[in-house]
Amino acid sequence: MENLTAEEIEKIEHEISLVPVKKAACIEALKVVQQHRGWVSDESIKAVADLMDMSPAELDSVATFYNLIFRQPVGRHVILVCDSISCWVVGYENIREYLTAKLGIQYGQTTPDGRFTMLPNVCLGCCDHAPALMIDNDLYKDLEPNQLDEILNKYA
Numbered sequence: 001m002e003n004l005t006a007e008e009i010e011k012i013e014h015e016i017s018l019v020p021v022k023k024a025a026c027i028e029a030l031k032v033v034q035q036h037r038g039w040v041s042d043e044s045i046k047a048v049a050d051l052m053d054m055s056p057a058e059l060d061s062v063a064t065f066y067n068l069i070f071r072q073p074v075g076r077h078v079i080l081v082c083d084s085i086s087c088w089v090v091g092y093e094n095i096r097e098y099l100t101a102k103l104g105i106q107y108g109q110t111t112p113d114g115r116f117t118m119l120p121n122v123c124l125g126c127c128d129h130a131p132a133l134m135i136d137n138d139l140y141k142d143l144e145p146n147q148l149d150e151i152l153n154k155y156a
């Protein structure tokens with residue numbers, strides 16, 4: 001368990017205390033690690049699985065299913081581009097293409113300066129304001145490509 005810091009363990013144990021069975025806190029536990037480290041390594045999966053009384057394989061399958069848990073290193077900021085139906089209908093491709101050209105990265109890639117990683121994402125829950133994307137915890141709606149430079153400039 002030496003992979004986790006005392007602070008991480010304390011936060012994870014707090015999450016466990018809020019639910020009836022340990023496993024129910026597994027996503028929150030992974031989020032704690034991600035908040036501290038930016039992503040969740042194999043070693044962290046093993047350490048968290050120990051705490052949750054789960055096998056690493058079981059926890060890994062949850063982490064892989066939940067697409068906001070990053071299993072590979074990501075940039076300082078993560079851009080989640082919604083590609084679900086409402087955003088697709090109103091042409092989210094214009095947003096993705098602008099970002100790809102501007103940042104020089106495809107989905108799953110990180111800019112060479114480590115500033116942004118861009119990922120596709122399922123519905124961000126604001127279909128009536130499509131197209132939408134999220135950067136870190138900030139949601140942007142009713143997007144036009146010409147708004148993107150100003151948005152990106154907020155993230156160093």
Ligand code: FES
Pocket residue numbers: 082083084085086087088122123124125126127130131132
């Ligand atoms: S489909 Fe994009 S926000 Fe719902």
